[in-house]
Amino acid sequence: MTGPTATPEPPYYVVIFTSVRDEQPDDGYSQTADRMFELAGEQPGFLGYDTAHSDGLGITVSYWQTESAIAAWKADQEHLVAQRHGRQRWYQSFEMRIARVDRAYTFQRSTP
Amino acid sequence: MTGPTATPEPPYYVVIFTSVRDEQPDDGYSQTADRMFELAGEQPGFLGYDTAHSDGLGITVSYWQTESAIAAWKADQEHLVAQRHGRQRWYQSFEMRIARVDRAYTFQRSTP
Numbered sequence: 001m002t003g004p005t006a007t008p009e010p011p012y013y014v015v016i017f018t019s020v021r022d023e024q025p026d027d028g029y030s031q032t033a034d035r036m037f038e039l040a041g042e043q044p045g046f047l048g049y050d051t052a053h054s055d056g057l058g059i060t061v062s063y064w065q066t067e068s069a070i071a072a073w074k075a076d077q078e079h080l081v082a083q084r085h086g087r088q089r090w091y092q093s094f095e096m097r098i099a100r101v102d103r104a105y106t107f108q109r110s111t112p
Numbered sequence: 113m114t115g116p117t118a119t120p121e122p123p124y125y126v127v128i129f130t131s132v133r134d135e136q137p138d139d140g141y142s143q144t145a146d147r148m149f150e151l152a153g154e155q156p157g158f159l160g161y162d163t164a165h166s167d168g169l170g171i172t173v174s175y176w177q178t179e180s181a182i183a184a185w186k187a188d189q190e191h192l193v194a195q196r197h198g199r200q201r202w203y204q205s206f207e208m209r210i211a212r213v214d215r216a217y218t219f220q221r222s223t224p
Contacts, residue, residue, distance in 0.1 A: 004130030004169065004207040014128065014211055016173055018116035018162045022221075050130045052164040052171045057116065059164045059171045061128055093220045095116040099126055099211035108205045109134075 005048035007063050010101045012047060015070055017060045019094035029090045032082050039078060045069025063101070070098060117160035119175045122213045124159060125182055129172045131206035141202045144194050151190060157181025175213070182210060 021029070040046055040062060047063035064070045073079060086094075133141070152158055152174060159175035176182045185191060198206075 004132060004205065006207070007209075010209075014209065016126065016128070016213075018173070020116060050169060050171055052166045052169050054164045054166055057162060057164050059162055059173065061130070061171065061173070087219060087221075091219060091221065093116065093218075095118070096217040096219075097119075097122075097126065097213045098215045099213040101128075101209045101211040103210045105208040106205075107199060107203065107208075109199075109203065 005050050005063065006106070007047050007101075007104065010104050012101050013064045013067055013070055014099050014101055015062045015064065016097040016099065017058075017062075017094060019058045019060075020056055020092045021058065021090060022092050027089055028085070032085065036079065036082055039076065040073060043069065043073045043076070046073070067098070117162050117175065118218070119159050119213075119216065122216050124213050125176045125179055126211050126213050127174045127176070127182055128209040128211065129170075129174075129206060131170045131172075132168055132204045133170065133202060134204050135168075139201055140197070144197065148191065148194055151188065152185060155181065155185045155188070158185070179210070 037049065037051075040049065045065035046069065047065060049060060049062040051058070051060040053059075064073070074083075149161065149163075152161065157177035158181065159177060161172060161174040163170070163172040165171075176185070186195075
């Protein structure tokens, strides 16, 4: 399994994407989602992501060094196509929030 | 199903809690988690939350009017007990991030 993703010391930025999918066949969604995670990982300023889905709700948080890195990723040509398909075919609703992380705390259980 | 949770116009604050559970029996976790969501909902300045769990990773994002509302929730007596149990019994690791939401965008599919 993955995560939670480790990130450098704050400040950095986070995109919080919460979504509700249509109740319909996959229709290319999974393949595009995988490709978008791969492509995001190649972007300058990308720090990592965590994603989980349950009870019809998806939450993806991605971490970025700067706001301009987020803006550049939003404007990526392949990503723009995926965003259009998301609105037209895959998502019933979503919320996108951009926030500046000011404080972070890590817990790791010690091995007994 | 629930969410994504609607929130007022930014700015507001978010706590992003990403966690990996121990591979062990529930041990009171689910009951405490339900109680914590109920209790958080009674706190001054609480705006809402979204939560999802898959592949062993949990993501909970909770939204708050102010940083002081987050600090007060962190110091709640019943919450402090739950936090201690979390570190001792339930979580292998977690990351807690506090961030200020500066921008938000909502999408809602129009009914055809």
